[in-house]
Amino acid sequence: DQQVKQNSPSLSVQEGRISILNCDYTNSMFDYFLWYKKYPAEGPTFLISISSIKDKNEDGRFTVFLNKSAKHLSLHIVPSQPGDSAVYFCAASPVIQGAQKLVFGQGTRLTINP
Amino acid sequence: SQTIHQWPATLVQPVGSPLSLECTVEGTSNPNLYWYRQAAGRGLQLLFYSVGIGQISSEVPQNLSASRPQDRQFILSSKKLLLSDSGFYLCAWSPQAFGQPQHFGDGTRLSIL
Numbered sequence: 001d002q003q004v005k006q007n008s009p010s011l012s013v014q015e016g017r018i019s020i021l022n023c024d025y026t027n028s029m030f031d032y033f034l035w036y037k038k039y040p041a042e043g044p045t046f047l048i049s050i051s052s053i054k055d056k057n058e059d060g061r062f063t064v065f066l067n068k069s070a071k072h073l074s075l076h077i078v079p080s081q082p083g084d085s086a087v088y089f090c091a092a093s094p095v096i097q098g099a100q101k102l103v104f105g106q107g108t109r110l111t112i113n114p
Numbered sequence: 115s116q117t118i119h120q121w122p123a124t125l126v127q128p129v130g131s132p133l134s135l136e137c138t139v140e141g142t143s144n145p146n147l148y149w150y151r152q153a154a155g156r157g158l159q160l161l162f163y164s165v166g167i168g169q170i171s172s173e174v175p176q177n178l179s180a181s182r183p184q185d186r187q188f189i190l191s192s193k194k195l196l197l198s199d200s201g202f203y204l205c206a207w208s209p210q211a212f213g214q215p216q217h218f219g220d221g222t223r224l225s226i227l
Binding site: 004006032034036042043044045046051089091099100101102103104105107 | 158
Protein backbone atom coordinates (compact mmCIF):
# COMPACT_ATOMS: atom_id res chain seq x y z
CA ASP A 1 0.00 0.00 0.00
CA GLN A 2 1.75 3.11 -1.28
CA GLN A 3 0.62 5.91 1.01
CA VAL A 4 2.76 8.55 -0.71
CA LYS A 5 3.05 8.50 -4.50
CA GLN A 6 5.14 10.43 -6.96
CA ASN A 7 3.68 9.37 -10.28
CA SER A 8 6.34 10.94 -12.49
CA PRO A 9 9.61 9.01 -12.30
CA SER A 10 11.36 11.72 -14.29
CA LEU A 11 10.98 15.33 -15.42
CA SER A 12 13.03 17.39 -17.84
CA VAL A 13 12.92 21.21 -17.71
CA GLN A 14 14.73 24.00 -19.52
CA GLU A 15 17.07 26.14 -17.45
CA GLY A 16 15.32 29.30 -16.23
CA ARG A 17 11.84 27.80 -16.49
CA ILE A 18 9.61 26.56 -13.68
CA SER A 19 9.93 22.98 -12.42
CA ILE A 20 6.80 21.48 -10.86
CA LEU A 21 7.07 18.21 -8.97
CA ASN A 22 3.93 16.50 -7.75
CA CYS A 23 3.07 14.17 -4.90
CA ASP A 24 -0.17 12.50 -3.81
CA TYR A 25 -0.98 10.86 -0.50
CA THR A 26 -3.77 8.69 0.80
CA ASN A 27 -3.50 8.84 4.59
CA SER A 28 -5.68 11.63 6.00
CA MET A 29 -3.70 11.43 9.28
CA PHE A 30 -0.65 12.98 7.58
CA ASP A 31 -0.06 16.41 9.02
CA TYR A 32 3.48 17.38 8.09
CA PHE A 33 4.96 17.26 4.61
CA LEU A 34 8.52 17.66 3.40
CA TRP A 35 10.56 17.73 0.21
CA TYR A 36 14.09 16.37 0.01
CA LYS A 37 16.68 16.55 -2.75
CA LYS A 38 19.13 13.72 -3.31
CA TYR A 39 22.31 13.43 -5.34
CA PRO A 40 23.78 9.99 -6.17
CA ALA A 41 25.69 8.31 -3.32
CA GLU A 42 24.62 11.01 -0.85
CA GLY A 43 21.93 11.27 1.77
CA PRO A 44 18.80 13.33 1.09
CA THR A 45 19.03 17.04 1.85
CA PHE A 46 16.04 18.79 3.38
CA LEU A 47 14.56 21.49 1.11
CA ILE A 48 11.27 22.75 2.47
CA SER A 49 8.32 21.62 4.57
CA ILE A 50 4.72 22.52 5.22
CA SER A 51 2.23 21.69 7.96
CA SER A 52 -1.42 21.01 7.29
CA ILE A 53 -2.51 24.35 8.75
CA LYS A 54 -0.96 26.10 5.74
CA ASP A 55 -1.52 25.76 2.01
CA LYS A 56 1.71 27.41 0.86
CA ASN A 57 5.25 27.86 2.08
CA GLU A 58 8.05 29.69 0.30
CA ASP A 59 11.81 29.64 0.72
CA GLY A 60 13.74 31.47 -1.97
CA ARG A 61 13.27 29.71 -5.30
CA PHE A 62 11.30 26.88 -3.69
CA THR A 63 7.57 26.92 -2.95
CA VAL A 64 5.51 24.03 -1.64
CA PHE A 65 1.74 23.97 -2.13
CA LEU A 66 -0.61 21.74 -0.15
CA ASN A 67 -4.16 20.88 -1.22
CA LYS A 68 -5.59 18.87 1.67
CA SER A 69 -8.94 18.17 0.06
CA ALA A 70 -7.20 16.62 -2.95
CA LYS A 71 -4.45 15.08 -0.80
CA HIS A 72 -1.90 16.59 -3.12
CA LEU A 73 1.25 18.61 -2.70
CA SER A 74 3.61 20.11 -5.20
CA LEU A 75 7.05 21.68 -5.25
CA HIS A 76 7.73 24.63 -7.54
CA ILE A 77 11.28 25.66 -8.38
CA VAL A 78 11.62 29.03 -10.07
CA PRO A 79 13.86 29.68 -11.91
CA SER A 80 15.30 26.21 -12.45
CA GLN A 81 19.10 25.96 -12.43
CA PRO A 82 21.45 23.17 -13.61
CA GLY A 83 22.41 22.46 -9.97
CA ASP A 84 18.78 21.54 -9.31
CA SER A 85 19.24 18.33 -11.30
CA ALA A 86 18.75 15.57 -8.72
CA VAL A 87 16.15 13.11 -7.42
CA TYR A 88 13.40 14.76 -5.38
CA PHE A 89 11.47 12.91 -2.69
CA CYS A 90 8.31 14.00 -0.98
CA ALA A 91 7.61 12.66 2.51
CA ALA A 92 4.74 12.83 4.96
CA SER A 93 4.26 12.20 8.65
CA PRO A 94 1.22 11.86 10.91
CA VAL A 95 0.82 13.85 14.10
CA ILE A 96 2.21 11.66 16.84
CA GLN A 97 4.05 12.01 20.08
CA GLY A 98 7.76 11.39 19.86
CA ALA A 99 9.48 10.55 16.61
CA GLN A 100 8.30 11.41 13.11
CA LYS A 101 7.46 8.32 11.12
CA LEU A 102 8.13 9.68 7.65
CA VAL A 103 6.65 7.89 4.65
CA PHE A 104 8.49 8.65 1.41
CA GLY A 105 7.41 8.65 -2.21
CA GLN A 106 9.45 6.82 -4.84
CA GLY A 107 11.18 9.97 -6.06
CA THR A 108 11.21 12.03 -9.27
CA ARG A 109 14.43 12.54 -11.19
CA LEU A 110 14.62 16.18 -12.30
CA THR A 111 16.95 17.10 -15.14
CA ILE A 112 17.57 20.77 -15.92
CA ASN A 113 18.72 21.28 -19.51
CA PRO A 114 20.93 24.28 -20.36
CA SER B 115 25.90 23.43 13.98
CA GLN B 116 24.74 19.84 13.97
CA THR B 117 26.41 17.13 11.91
CA ILE B 118 25.67 13.47 11.37
CA HIS B 119 28.33 10.91 10.57
CA GLN B 120 27.71 7.50 9.11
CA TRP B 121 30.23 4.81 8.23
CA PRO B 122 31.40 2.97 6.29
CA ALA B 123 30.35 4.52 2.98
CA THR B 124 30.40 1.16 1.20
CA LEU B 125 30.48 -2.39 2.48
CA VAL B 126 30.60 -5.77 0.76
CA GLN B 127 29.71 -8.72 2.96
CA PRO B 128 29.15 -12.43 2.35
CA VAL B 129 25.79 -14.03 3.07
CA GLY B 130 25.63 -15.22 6.67
CA SER B 131 28.18 -12.74 8.00
CA PRO B 132 27.38 -10.24 10.80
CA LEU B 133 26.81 -6.53 10.29
CA SER B 134 27.39 -3.39 12.30
CA LEU B 135 26.74 0.09 10.90
CA GLU B 136 27.33 3.09 13.11
CA CYS B 137 25.85 6.56 13.13
CA THR B 138 26.76 9.46 15.40
CA VAL B 139 25.32 12.95 15.71
CA GLU B 140 27.23 16.00 16.91
CA GLY B 141 26.10 19.43 18.06
CA THR B 142 22.79 18.46 19.63
CA SER B 143 21.49 16.51 22.57
CA ASN B 144 18.60 14.07 23.02
CA PRO B 145 17.84 13.80 19.29
CA ASN B 146 15.38 11.39 17.71
CA LEU B 147 17.36 8.92 15.61
CA TYR B 148 16.26 6.88 12.61
CA TRP B 149 17.47 4.10 10.30
CA TYR B 150 16.11 3.92 6.74
CA ARG B 151 16.76 1.61 3.81
CA GLN B 152 16.44 2.54 0.15
CA ALA B 153 16.06 -0.35 -2.27
CA ALA B 154 17.00 0.23 -5.92
CA GLY B 155 14.49 2.57 -7.63
CA ARG B 156 12.40 2.92 -4.50
CA GLY B 157 11.76 5.49 -1.82
CA LEU B 158 13.18 5.37 1.66
CA GLN B 159 11.62 2.92 4.10
CA LEU B 160 11.79 3.56 7.84
CA LEU B 161 13.33 0.57 9.64
CA PHE B 162 13.87 1.75 13.23
CA TYR B 163 13.57 4.88 15.29
CA SER B 164 14.66 5.87 18.78
CA VAL B 165 13.50 8.69 21.06
CA GLY B 166 16.10 8.02 23.78
CA ILE B 167 18.93 5.81 25.02
CA GLY B 168 17.93 2.17 24.94
CA GLN B 169 14.52 2.95 23.38
CA ILE B 170 14.12 1.29 19.98
CA SER B 171 10.99 0.94 17.87
CA SER B 172 10.91 -1.35 14.85
CA GLU B 173 8.73 -0.47 11.88
CA VAL B 174 9.05 -3.55 9.69
CA PRO B 175 9.79 -7.20 10.49
CA GLN B 176 13.26 -8.03 9.28
CA ASN B 177 16.62 -9.62 9.82
CA LEU B 178 18.09 -6.47 11.37
CA SER B 179 18.20 -4.91 14.83
CA ALA B 180 19.11 -1.50 16.18
CA SER B 181 20.61 -0.22 19.41
CA ARG B 182 21.25 3.17 20.98
CA PRO B 183 23.96 2.75 23.61
CA GLN B 184 24.61 6.49 23.94
CA ASP B 185 22.52 9.61 23.40
CA ARG B 186 24.00 10.44 20.00
CA GLN B 187 24.97 6.98 18.77
CA PHE B 188 22.73 4.67 16.75
CA ILE B 189 23.83 1.24 15.56
CA LEU B 190 22.27 -1.07 12.97
CA SER B 191 23.19 -4.75 13.32
CA SER B 192 22.56 -8.20 12.01
CA LYS B 193 23.81 -11.57 13.23
CA LYS B 194 23.53 -13.22 9.80
CA LEU B 195 23.07 -11.21 6.62
CA LEU B 196 20.70 -12.31 3.85
CA LEU B 197 20.90 -11.45 0.15
CA SER B 198 17.74 -9.37 0.61
CA ASP B 199 19.56 -7.11 3.09
CA SER B 200 21.42 -5.44 0.22
CA GLY B 201 20.60 -1.76 -0.17
CA PHE B 202 21.43 1.80 0.74
CA TYR B 203 21.16 2.41 4.49
CA LEU B 204 20.63 5.91 5.82
CA CYS B 205 20.74 7.28 9.33
CA ALA B 206 18.86 10.46 10.21
CA TRP B 207 18.23 12.67 13.21
CA SER B 208 15.62 15.23 14.20
CA PRO B 209 15.02 17.42 17.22
CA GLN B 210 12.44 16.16 19.72
CA ALA B 211 10.06 19.04 18.89
CA PHE B 212 7.34 18.31 16.34
CA GLY B 213 7.48 20.06 13.00
CA GLN B 214 11.25 19.91 12.58
CA PRO B 215 12.76 18.11 9.58
CA GLN B 216 14.92 15.05 9.70
CA HIS B 217 18.52 15.42 8.54
CA PHE B 218 20.31 12.53 6.89
CA GLY B 219 23.82 11.13 6.81
CA ASP B 220 25.47 10.19 3.54
CA GLY B 221 24.49 6.54 3.80
CA THR B 222 26.14 3.13 3.52
CA ARG B 223 25.90 1.10 0.31
CA LEU B 224 25.67 -2.52 1.48
CA SER B 225 26.20 -5.31 -1.03
CA ILE B 226 25.68 -8.92 -0.01
CA LEU B 227 27.47 -11.58 -2.07
